Amino acid sequence: MASRPKATILDIAREAGVSKSTVSLVLQGSDLIRPETALKVRKAIEDVGYVYNRGAANLRKAHSNVIGMVINDLTNPFFAEMAVGMERVFQSAGIVPFIANTAENPVRQEEVLKSLMEQGVAGLIVSPARGTTPGAFRRIETAGLPIVFTMRRLPESRIPVIAPDNHRGAWLATAHLIGKRHRRLAFFGGSSDLVVYHERLGGFREACEALGIAKRDTLVVEGETSRKGGIACLETALAMAEPPTAALCFNDAVAFGVMLALRKRGLEPGADFAVVGFDDVIEAQHYMPALTSVAVDSAGLGERAAHVMLKMIQSRTTRAEDHIGAVNLVVRDSCGPDRRAGMGDAA
Amino acid sequence: MASRPKATILDIAREAGVSKSTVSLVLQGSDLIRPETALKVRKAIEDVGYVYNRGAANLRKAHSNVIGMVINDLTNPFFAEMAVGMERVFQSAGIVPFIANTAENPVRQEEVLKSLMEQGVAGLIVSPARGTTPGAFRRIETAGLPIVFTMRRLPESRIPVIAPDNHRGAWLATAHLIGKRHRRLAFFGGSSDLVVYHERLGGFREACEALGIAKRDTLVVEGETSRKGGIACLETALAMAEPPTAALCFNDAVAFGVMLALRKRGLEPGADFAVVGFDDVIEAQHYMPALTSVAVDSAGLGERAAHVMLKMIQSRTTRAEDHIGAVNLVVRDSCGPDRRAGMGDAA
DNA sequence: TTGATTTATTGGAACGTTCCATTTATAGGC
DNA sequence: GCCTATAAATGGAACGTTCCAATAAATCAA
Structure with missing residues (x-):
């Protein structure tokens, strides 16, 4: 019941009678490991109640698989639909997006962006809050983090935008x-x-x-x-x-x-x-x-934005074409x- | 423009002519540091475009300040309002909650929970997806991670619930x-x-x-x-x-x-x-x-759930009272x- | 001046992973 | 039997922080 010191790959290694490197390889689904060994390790993982520490992993790997979605107003069904469209795409790419709401508050937006960056996200999709100051995204740009705007654009920004016509x-x-x-x-x-x-x-x-x-x-x-x-x-x-x-x-x-x-x-x-x-x-x-x-x-634009983001991450670039979505009455x-x-x- | 290797506290230390420990202390707002030194360091932080690596920090600190909110249907304004209520509370506690949507899909829910745990969240507020299997939260319970349910309860679970009457x-x-x-x-x-x-x-x-x-x-x-x-x-x-x-x-x-x-x-x-x-x-x-x-x-229940979660984290417990919210016609x-x-x- | 006390600063180990370079075991060719 | 090639597993350094224990500098009591 009391939260015992959480298990690491070393505990798994001990339990399974292998080295930590072997455990690491199993965790990554490497085919360098003999199937029986892998099985043994997987059992140990279950037994010790292991949970993977992505923070530690990112320390070496440099690139995480989480993407941040920053939404200006989640209670507006229009933006909620857009968010769901994005999620659909990310899900099939095996990525879990974290959504954060700014409630149209630029200060809150600042905090949210900071937190997401500290968390080491791989990219950011942002529907900017009203009244966002022009410099709000400079930190992100200089960090070379992929970012796209959806639905709204900022006056003189060169960040790619996915928006309706x-x-x-x-x-x-x-x-x-x-x-x-x-x-x-x-x-x-x-x-x-x-x-x-x-x-x-x-x-x-x-x-x-x-x-x-x-x-x-x-x-x-x-x-x-x-x-x-x-x-x-x-x-x-x-x-x-x-x-x-x-x-x-x-x-x-x-x-x-x-x-x-x-x-x-x-x-x-x-x-x-x-x-x-x-x-x-x-x-x-x-x-x-x-x-x-x-x-x-909106859902379609959300999907589009997600695709653009995936492509940016994949090709390690920070630039992308704007996309102006068709509308109809x-x-x-x-x-x-x-x-x-x-x-x-x-x- | 191209993403240079990102700056660490060592870069800051070099830039400011102090040790990494000093930088770390400044980052934590410690009053052990002479104000002029702190100022110098803060300037260096700006100059090198530093972004804090929370993953690395959590490796030592064990407790993060992010909380996961897992919502079954964000497009339902009822749940969106609840989420916003929670956010309000967390914001004033200086915590950024990450929201994830499960779209009433238990499989998706499983992925989302896994991802959140790997990210090292300090606690979880969950509105379970329909059809959630009874064992879905065992991992979380055995890990000793604080968790509360909102709006919905699971048949034989002993996880605290915040729900209307x-x-x-x-x-x-x-x-x-x-x-x-x-x-x-x-x-x-x-x-x-x-x-x-x-x-x-x-x-x-x-x-x-x-x-x-x-x-x-x-x-x-x-x-x-x-x-x-x-x-x-x-x-x-x-x-x-x-x-x-x-x-x-x-x-x-x-x-x-x-x-x-x-x-x-x-x-x-x-x-x-x-x-x-x-x-x-x-x-x-x-x-x-x-x-x-x-x-x-719903917003009130969201706030309540957030408060309960904060208290659980603060008192390092995994138990809390259920709360049945008043209703009126x-x-x-x-x-x-x-x-x-x-x-x-x-x- | 000397030693004790306080105030600022610092080096180093540790956290849990990954991955490279090695080592060890297994098989194949002769 | 030996040598080589391949397969499987491993040790250790590194990643960017925190924090303890230690040092250095400044202040004070005598």
Whole structure:
């Protein structure tokens, strides 16, 4: 019961009547060992309740087989799905990734990265926390540790990025709204300290311009990227003199918030006000009404990132191509045509 | 750029013109070192781009400061919240927990546990995967490693458990339904290989019996603990000769599925069929109609589990009290009275 | 000045592995 | 029988820390 001094390969060696080197070789599955000897050793390993000390091994081997995944928000199903996609790939490569959550806190992120590095990880996949300072990854870069970013990029960093085509996604969604006869459009949620925000907002703006929506007929409301943020955005938008009739939301959480706020005001999402989300989390298809959203295949991007990381480790390089994942607009029930525009047409 | 041989305390010592012992002491913040010397050393640390090798340190120190959290399903917001609760506690204790996902796969769980142990974790918090074999944790127990279970318990294990009061929660929810005049009740979702299932179903059964619902008027449908499972459960239930008018669901995901299936059949959840969930995930309050559910405070239980773990590590013990968390029923809009019963009364 | 005491610093062994260079045992060729 | 080739097993140094015991330097009491 009491934790006796834990067994080492020397204990195994004694138990099996061989040398520590032999035990080491058995542990590594070497074929230099006679099968009967290996069997004997394996039995001893069981008997003494041995657990391998990877720390000691890494001291000699230099390269571990653990990879760190640093996620900005695990409670967001979008990032959770991405993490699971990565895990799938690593599992089949015989690697156990350790996940750490930063909760969008750059300080926490710093601690987490430090700890992971001290642990001697072979590589790092990071979805950076909001407000990450540009220098936060310099230590890692100078250490020559393979690292990739997912979903988010940092302003002037040269670290490879695996992310969806935010610009095109926003463009598609905006074009869809315009195609439904909406003429006064809003962009809801997000804040300008995120590169993703600029990408999505940029797509929105360009689509508006290209498809003949005047700048004065567009409204941009920054806000939290959560349901609460969405609720707030809608409130401010509807308080305007000439409120928009449709909104592209920074992400699905914001969109859900907008739909809730509409309902609370007795308005029907889709019929009375069109809303499009971004990310297409699983909940999107289950909401009432089902949410039209830009699908980014988070799990697929996670897998991709994992593959890139594996290749980097294998080829001992610290460079890799960026990958911009395809997106597509999944049209559901949350954006009918602008009613007033419709009526105007018919009349 | 190319990864030069990484710096060690010896490099620092040379750079700063002191001995490695001095560097080691500085690293540990010892007050045996003259402040000016410490400063000099710290500068050298920066200059050579040193990263601490915890593996090497653990070789001597025996006790690491990393804790493993093994979660059965990170994509389930219920478990994600719990994980975040734990993290909060560990963070303020200066500990970085490593999270690993098992995706309800006992084989994967085995790998993950092995890897965590090899890494030399100081303790383990585990939410066991479904179908975990009873012997899966023997290695850990014999190693004398502190371990606690959260949310789920194993049949004959003596490992401490932090879990909600499932029995009472189910009792409360069932009583609520009966109080709403429902007389034919169902229990939807879950499967009997989970202890939690028996606890919740037991609460349901006892409440029925105590409050005068005959066993033949209750229906139990096993199923996946997901939306899909909920949909399937409702289908089979409504295909019965005398279908139930209300259901307690194994968890919220099942409840969401049931509500979706009702809508698909043109029935209104709440008015036409009452549904109660379990866990009270954040989405519950945002659904239409808002879901009545048994709140278990997953984040709180996570925090509790983390505290227990810290205490175990600190007191070098492997035993701890079980903790059964209080639950309470959050009544929202998803269960009106049985219409027929109501009409019968009025007539 | 000398010896005792305190304050800073240091060398060296130890931790549990891996892996190279050896040694020992086994087999084959003649 | 001896020599060589192959197969199997082994000892020892090294990896980067910590920490004890020891030393060196500074301070103090006499």
